[in-house]
Amino acid sequence: MTYDFAVVLGYWEALLQGLEVTVELTLLCAALGSALGFVTSLARVSPVRFLRWISTLYVEFFRGTPVLIQLFWFFFCLPIILGSDISNFIAATVTLTLYTGAITSETFRASLKSIRPEEIDACIALGLPRLTQITNIVLPQALLRAIPTLLSNFVSLFKESALVSAVGMADLMFVGQNISSNIAKPVEVLTVVAVIYFVVAFPLTRAVTVIERKMLAKLAI
Amino acid sequence: MNKSMSNLSSAKSFSATDSTNKSPTASTSGQALVKVSNLHKSYSPTIQVLKGLDLTMAAGERLVVIGPSGGGKSTLLRVMMGLEQIDSGSITFAGQPYITANDGKAKTKINLAVRQQIGMVFQHYTLFPHLTILQNLTLAPRKVRGESKASAEARGMALLTRFGLAAKAGAYPNQLSGGQKQRVAIARALMLDPKLMLFDEVTSALDPELVAEVEQVIMSLAEQGMPMMIVTHDMWFAKNIASRVVFCAGGVVVEEGPPDQIFNAPKHERTREFLDRVFHI
Amino acid sequence: MSYSFDFTGLEQGYDSLLEGLKVTVELTLAANLIGVTLGFVVALLVMSRISLIRTPVMLFIEFFRCTPAIIQIVWFFYCVPIMFDVYLDSVTMGVLALGLNLTAFNAEAYRAAIQSVPKEQHDAGIALGLSPFQRVIYIVLPHALRSALPVLITNGIGIFQQTALVAIVAIQDLMYQGKSLATTTYRPIETFTLIAVIYFAVSFPVAQLVQLIERRREVASR
Ligand SMILES: Nc1ncnc2c1ncn2[C@@H]1O[C@H](COP(=O)(O)OP(=O)(O)OP(=O)(O)O)[C@@H](O)[C@H]1O
Ligand SMILES: [Mg+2]
Numbered sequence: 014m015t016y017d018f019a020v021v022l023g024y025w026e027a028l029l030q031g032l033e034v035t036v037e038l039t040l041l042c043a044a045l046g047s048a049l050g051f052v053t054s055l056a057r058v059s060p061v062r063f064l065r066w067i068s069t070l071y072v073e074f075f076r077g078t079p080v081l082i083q084l085f086w087f088f089f090c091l092p093i094i095l096g097s098d099i100s101n102f103i104a105a106t107v108t109l110t111l112y113t114g115a116i117t118s119e120t121f122r123a124s125l126k127s128i129r130p131e132e133i134d135a136c137i138a139l140g141l142p143r144l145t146q147i148t149n150i151v152l153p154q155a156l157l158r159a160i161p162t163l164l165s166n167f168v169s170l171f172k173e174s175a176l177v178s179a180v181g182m183a184d185l186m187f188v189g190q191n192i193s194s195n196i197a198k199p200v201e202v203l204t205v206v207a208v209i210y211f212v213v214a215f216p217l218t219r220a221v222t223v224i225e226r227k228m229l230a231k232l233a234i
Numbered sequence: 235m236n237k238s239m240s241n242l243s244s245a246k247s248f249s250a251t252d253s254t255n256k257s258p259t260a261s262t263s264g265q266a267l268v269k270v271s272n273l274h275k276s277y278s279p280t281i282q283v284l285k286g287l288d289l290t291m292a293a294g295e296r297l298v299v300i301g302p303s304g305g306g307k308s309t310l311l312r313v314m315m316g317l318e319q320i321d322s323g324s325i326t327f328a329g330q331p332y333i334t335a336n337d338g339k340a341k342t343k344i345n346l347a348v349r350q351q352i353g354m355v356f357q358h359y360t361l362f363p364h365l366t367i368l369q370n371l372t373l374a375p376r377k378v379r380g381e382s383k384a385s386a387e388a389r390g391m392a393l394l395t396r397f398g399l400a401a402k403a404g405a406y407p408n409q410l411s412g413g414q415k416q417r418v419a420i421a422r423a424l425m426l427d428p429k430l431m432l433f434d435e436v437t438s439a440l441d442p443e444l445v446a447e448v449e450q451v452i453m454s455l456a457e458q459g460m461p462m463m464i465v466t467h468d469m470w471f472a473k474n475i476a477s478r479v480v481f482c483a484g485g486v487v488v489e490e491g492p493p494d495q496i497f498n499a500p501k502h503e504r505t506r507e508f509l510d511r512v513f514h515i
Numbered sequence: 516m517s518y519s520f521d522f523t524g525l526e527q528g529y530d531s532l533l534e535g536l537k538v539t540v541e542l543t544l545a546a547n548l549i550g551v552t553l554g555f556v557v558a559l560l561v562m563s564r565i566s567l568i569r570t571p572v573m574l575f576i577e578f579f580r581c582t583p584a585i586i587q588i589v590w591f592f593y594c595v596p597i598m599f600d601v602y603l604d605s606v607t608m609g610v611l612a613l614g615l616n617l618t619a620f621n622a623e624a625y626r627a628a629i630q631s632v633p634k635e636q637h638d639a640g641i642a643l644g645l646s647p648f649q650r651v652i653y654i655v656l657p658h659a660l661r662s663a664l665p666v667l668i669t670n671g672i673g674i675f676q677q678t679a680l681v682a683i684v685a686i687q688d689l690m691y692q693g694k695s696l697a698t699t700t701y702r703p704i705e706t707f708t709l710i711a712v713i714y715f716a717v718s719f720p721v722a723q724l725v726q727l728i729e730r731r732r733e734v735a736s737r
Contacts, residue, residue: 077718078711079679082690086711089703135360135419138315139374139426140350149373154364168581175583179683186586199593207582207590214581232363233408 017198021205024192031188032209038184039171042106046113046170047163053114054121068118075115080173084108088180105177109170116166117159124158125151158232161225168217172210185209265329267293267430267461268314273323274335275309275485283309285485286323291478293328296456297463298476298493302508305483307465308357311432314463315354316344327351328429350378353423354432357439359415361407367394367418368403375425386425393421397451413444417451424455431455431462438467449475469512473497481505522705528696535692536713542609542688543675549614550674551667554621555659558629559651561622579619584677588612592684609681613674620670621663628663629655665725665732672721676714689713 021028056068075083088104128151136146178187189206193199268291275284283306291297299307312318314325316333319342325333332348361370371390375381394400397417407415416436423431433452437445449471456462456475466472472479472493479496481489481504489502500506560572579587591612596602603611632655640650682691693710697703 073719073722074711074715077676077715077722079676079690079714081679081682082693082707082711082714085694085697085703086707089697090707093704129358129360131356131358131360132362134312134315134317134356135362137317138352138354138356139422140346140378141374142377145373145377149377150362154362157364172581172583175585176680178585186583189586190589193593199590200597203586203590203594207578207586210582210586211578215577218577218581231406231408 016201018201018205020196020198021192021201024202027188027192028185028206028209031183031185032213034182035171035174035184035186036213038102038105038109038177038182039167039174042109042113042174043167043170045106045110047117047166049110049114050117050119051121053118054125057118057122058125071111072115072118075111076119080108080112081176081179083112084176084180101177101180101182104180105174105182109174109177112173113166113170116169117163120159120162120166121155123162124155127158128154154232157228161221161228164217164224165221168214168221171214171217175210265293266290266326267295267328268463269326270310270314271324271326273310273313273325274321275306275313275318276321283485284313284320284323287482287486289480289487289490291461291463294459294461294477296461296475296477297480298472298478299463299465299480299482300467300469300472300508301482301488306485307482308434310482311354311434311463311465315352315432316346316349318342350426351429352432353426353428353430354434355416355419355423355436357435359407359412359419359439361415361418361422363407366404366406367399367410370407370418371422371425374422378426390421390425393424394418397421411444412440413447416440416448420448420451420455429461431460433462433464433466435465435467437471467512469497469509481508483508520705521702522709525696525700525702525705525709528692528700528706531692531696532689532710532713535687535689538606538687539675539678539689540717542606542613542678542681542686543671545610546613546617546674546678547671549610550617550621550670553614553618554667555625555656557618557622558625558659561626562629576619576622579616580623584613584616585680585683587616588680588684605681605684605686609678609684609686613678613681616677617670617674620673621667624663624666624670625659627666628659628661631662632658665728668721668725668728672718672725675718675721679714 053068053072056064057072059065059068084104087108088101091104091107092098132150133146136150141150174184175186177184178190181187185206189202193202193206196202268289270287270289273284273287274282276282287306287310289297289310299310301307309318313320313333320333320335322335324331324335327345327348330345330348332345334343336343361367362373365373368387368390371393372381372383372386375386375389376383391400391403394403397420399414399417399421402410402414402418407418410418419436420431436452437448440448445468449468452462452464453475464472464475476493478490479493480487481496481500481502483504489496489500489505496505497509500509557572557576560568561576563569563572588609591608592605595608595611636654636658637650640654645653678688679690681688682694685691689710693706697706700706
């Protein structure tokens with residue numbers, strides 16, 4: 014058995030377009046999702062019981078079910094509920110944003126928790142108003158500490174985004190599968206697609222390690 | 235060191251930092267600066283820590299609080315800083331009611347204007363790690379008093395220069411040694427021109443060779459007449475800096491008096507036992 | 516929203532859903548069996564001093580960790596038969612893909628845990644005259660298992676969720692059965708909600724268990 018990887022080269026434009034869709038979707042959902050995640054993390058420590066309850070339910074449910082079913086749910090059910098068709102792009106964006114919101118809220122929650130109680134004592138001793146404590150001490154540190162984990166959350170999102178091919182969105186995975194079945198060369202095409210995912214994701218995971226080390230050093234006391 | 239301390243005991247004047255000191259109430263001589271009356275504090279029904287503690291501190295005094303571990307020294311200082319709720323009792327500061335227990339469930343009443351006149355340095359490092367040293371110093375003056383950035387930075391640099399830390403102004407806390415961090419923490423508290431400084435075992439997290447530099451800074455503040463309340467396990471330091479020593483155990487003041495008396499001729503058995511233990515091990 | 520829920524139509528599908536759940540659970544258990552055992556071996560290999568062993572193993576781990584699970588599954592389905600000329604039934608193929616994926620993630624968990632074994636314990640093992648193999652079995656393994664446990668369970672439950680992907684290659688798991696039921700009953704909302712709840716009902720207690728273990732450890736280490 015010989016493999017002809019050169020044939021895949023002929024489809025580089027289509028693959029590139031697929032990658033573009035994947036990356037755009039990832040960036041969009043990373044931005045929307047981490048905003049949602051941040052708000053959710055605050056809701057989870059809110060003094061209002063209902064907010065705590067609903068945010069916990071949201072996070073646990075989205076973390077406790079397969080993303081594929083979430084995607085199908087929005088793809089097949091949202092149109093019925095809304096009474097109008099939605100594009101697979103909308104379904105994908107909603108699903109992946111909610112998924113990212115759930116996982117990043119845990120990241121933000123951990124980073125909020127990591128602020129030492131002694132620092133809050135110091136804030137009170139210095140007479141800092143509550144708002145200043147939050148805007149100048151708690152938030153900047155929480156956001157800084159969240160960066161490495163957020164980045165690896167985004168890598169997870171990038172990988173999970175391949176699922177949108179299952180609802181017919183023309184991302185890298187979808188394009189790859191199409192080409193693969195059209196030219197009946199799954200080994201070559203699928204391997205190349207996997208390598209493309211790897212080439213994007215792997216450096217990011219390395220970056221996580223480096224940033225983590227730097228962050229630990231910087232915020233150590 | 236001993237020489238400089240001997241004239242300390244007669245120091246009565248008091249000016250907090252180089253900056254002017256406007257509050258007339260705080261420096262009224264003869265009147266008690268701090269009066270703690272019948273203070274009760276528990277962390278839970280089973281953890282009663284302060285059990286009717288009484289304490290008076292005159293203006294210009296340097297009170298050193300010693301006592302066995304778990305005796306409530308840190309709790310006393312934390313209550314004085316307004317960090318803890320109390321069960322009953324009261325604290326006045328320069329004649330003004332400062333902390334009063336609200337009987338029943340309501341929270342302890344804390345006079346915030348008074349609290350701003352008190353500064354505290356903790357045992358654990360409490361510098362904000364994401365801010366530079368100078369930013370650590372200027373944050374509170376700017377946010378609490380609305381001081382301009384330029385003015386706060388100028389005062390901050392002056393303080394850092396005085397403490398030999400000017401070169402570190404732009405550094406982050408993790409680039410400093412433990413001793414330097416605690417000196418910055420002292421400077422940070424001084425930025426608000428406190429009328430009373432609280433020190434809770436500020437050297438006990440430090441490597442032995444770094445203890446002296448921090449104690450010297452506190453000594454120099456003492457020389458300038460800064461009233462202070464110090465909790466320490468360093469008996470040498472206690473002897474040298476105290477104008478009065480308070481032995482605190484079991485949530486009450488067991489015995490108090492001038493350092494000579496407490497260290498050389500303690501009246502109470504518990505005090506003697508405690509001192510025997512710390513000096514003869 | 517004028518939609519009225521109607522779960523009655525689903526009754527005809529309960530049996531098939533149960534069948535599907537059985538397949539899902541079997542896939543999960545089999546993948547975990549591979550992941551927990553092979554993961555430890557791979558962790559030892561990736562820590563080897565010989566780079567000829569270390570590098571390929573590292574590549575294996577990183578490749579599985581840095582590509583979507585769905586492409587791993589699809590790749591297995593289409594490529595393994597061609598490349599190795601073996602035709603396994605689809606469930607076996609699913610187990611292999613999921614198992615190797617889990618192996619990569621678990622290997623990382625084990626590696627972190629092994630590296631957290633205090634050096635003194637190694638020294639003590641040497642001082643007691645244990646052979647390297649005995650040290651791994653009696654000192655490293657128990658410690659690593661213990662401290663990796665929460666991550667292993669979390670990864671294991673993660674694989675439970677990832678099994679849903681095999682529906683795409685027509686393995687009749689819970690997801691697959693659900694999707695066909697949704698199509699035959701024209702009741703996608705009820706069906707997908709029910710399936711999501713089933714997945715959740717399995718994952719959530721396990722996730723709580725992990726939290727319980729972690730909280731206990733926190734208390735114990737204080
Ligand atoms: N936040 C808290 N919650 C519950 N109990 C506490 C808390 N803080 C202190 N305690 C308890 O209160 C008692 C007094 O503590 P405190 O820290 O005031 O003692 P201390 O005299 O400063 O001791 P040390 O010399 O060890 O610092 C101790 O038994 C301690 O365990
Ligand atoms: Mg203490």
